[in-house]
Each structure stands twice: as C-alpha cells, then as structure tokens.
Amino acid sequence: MVGEAKSRLNAALRDRGYRVTLQRSIIMETLEGLAGHVSVEDIYARVRERFPQVNISTVYRTLELMEEAGLAVHTHFDDGVAKWHRAEEGAHQHLVCRRCGQELELDLDVVEPLAEQLRARYGFQPDIAHFAIVGVCRSCSERAQ
Amino acid sequence: MVGEAKSRLNAALRDRGYRVTLQRSIIMETLEGLAGHVSVEDIYARVRERFPQVNISTVYRTLELMEEAGLAVHTHFDDGVAKWHRAEEGAHQHLVCRRCGQELELDLDVVEPLAEQLRARYGFQPDIAHFAIVGVCRSCSERAQ
C-alpha cells in the first residue's frame, strides 16, 4: 500500500508535467502519512529523518506545488502560522481551542447549511475547509468556571 | 463626539490601571476611526500622520493591550497577516475572496445557527468573529466561467 500511494503521488506530478524527484516524493509521502494539520517545520523534521540533506526551501516549494496540483491545502490557524494537510482530508472543518490548542474535527454536514446560505444570499463560494473555527473547548470552559 | 470617544477610551485604560499616554490615545482613536479590518502597518501609517515619532513596536504593544482590555480584536486572514478591528465591530463575520481580496461583511445571524450547533453538539464556544471565511466571491466566479 505504501508503494501504491507512492506511485499515485508520482503519477500526479508526471501528469501535470512536473518532474518526479526524490525530494518531492518524500515530502508528498510525508504529508500523506501525517494525520491532521502540520506545520512546515513538522514536515521538514520528518522528511529529514529519511533524507537529511533536504532543504527547507524545497519543502516550501513542494507544498506550494502540491497545493497547485490540488493534493494539499493550507490553513492559517489562530497564531497565523500556516498548517498543511492533504487535500483528501479537506472535507472537514477544524475547531481549535484557543486555550489548550486542541483540535477537533468536524463533519462538513454541520457546516453545510451555512455554506448553502452564503452561496444563496451572497453568491459566495466558501472554501469551508480552508479555515479553522477558533473558540474554547468544553474541557477548558469547564475548567474556567 | 470625538472628545467623547477619546474620554471613553482613556477611561477604559485608566479603569484597568493602565497609564494614559498620547501614543495610546492616538492609536486607540485611530483604530476606532478605521472601518473594517486593518493591518498594523495601516494603523501605524495613520498614527504617524499625527505623531510622527511613534514607533511601530508601540503600535503592536498598544493593540495587544487593547485586545486584553476587550477593545480590539485581531484576525488572521488568508495570507496569515493579522488584521485588527475594534471590538464593537466584533459582531460580524468576514467573507474574503481569494481571487480579488475583496471583503464582505456578514451578519452574525447567518452564522448563529452554526455556532448553536457547535455549542450543543461539541460543547465548543466558538469565537465566531475571530476568523474569516475564505472563498470566491460572486464577481470572480462569474468572471472565471
């Protein structure tokens, strides 16, 4: 299955006329293997375990490429730092607790009625998965009282 | 009315034991006077018109103070840059077009049903005004077709 993912990712590059390089393969595999939302630094650290001489600018460039290719998506969380996740994970929203930093995932059907409203009332096509909802989670708000 | 706003803002500082300084007054007044969501750079530029020797770090520090005092709120837009607005404007959401950058404001009642769901189903207290919804606005999506 690992090999399968690898060839799928490599094909995604080739189909778009991008060159397949070891760095790109590893970076793409790494993002696929990481659950949830990870910073560039997180990805870089993981990639370096397998390919120590990789440069962080290549990670930035590859992520941008993946986003162009529709394979990855980035989101700015509360602190303004970009977090990345693979595009297939796109069909969810994130709740981020401002106190403890915990992330909750949310099915899109909770958000869909809002998206529908935005389309109908404003003609606006929201990219629902592209942002996080910030707030305070249950355990933190209980702790506060 | 300008004087009234000024004394209200200065009182807000004094009540919390913060010192009232010319810089703080001007920065706070400036944010009050600017509609919508502005970057630190925007605020700094305006403040400097009235008080040229002000330093940008004072702007950062004052905005942080205002946020602590509940007078201002900041939001990270799509590019990760912080945008500020006054807290009374807080009761709205922003739609940001990823193509043209245009900002639309949105009444909270459109978002309230979602907020209600999040509270009921997840025990999560969303800070609805604290983030922007990214997507493509009507004119850009028409232009694309």
Add this chain to the structure above:
DNA sequence: ATTCATGCAAATACTTTGCATCAGC
C-alpha cells in the same frame, strides 16, 4: 519618587528568492 511606557535597535520566526550546480527527462 516610583513605576511603567516608549523609542531604538537587535533578535526572532516564518517565508521567499537569486543563483550556481545538479538531476530528470
């Protein structure tokens, strides 16, 4: 008089870019 706020400059964090070399096609 004491304490806090400011300006300045330097540091930090994140991200982008120019360019020579190297690798994929």
Add this chain to the structure above:
DNA sequence: GCTGATGCAAAGTATTTGCATGAAT
C-alpha cells in the same frame, strides 16, 4: 543536452524583546 529542481545563502516581512531614557501617576 536542455530545462527545470535543488541547496545554499541572503533577503524579506511580520512580529517580539532587552534596555536605557523619559513620562505618567
């Protein structure tokens, strides 16, 4: 062989911090 990708170093942008001086209380 040609062209695009990479590593490296340097620059860029947004933001934060240490410290001496100056202002508010």
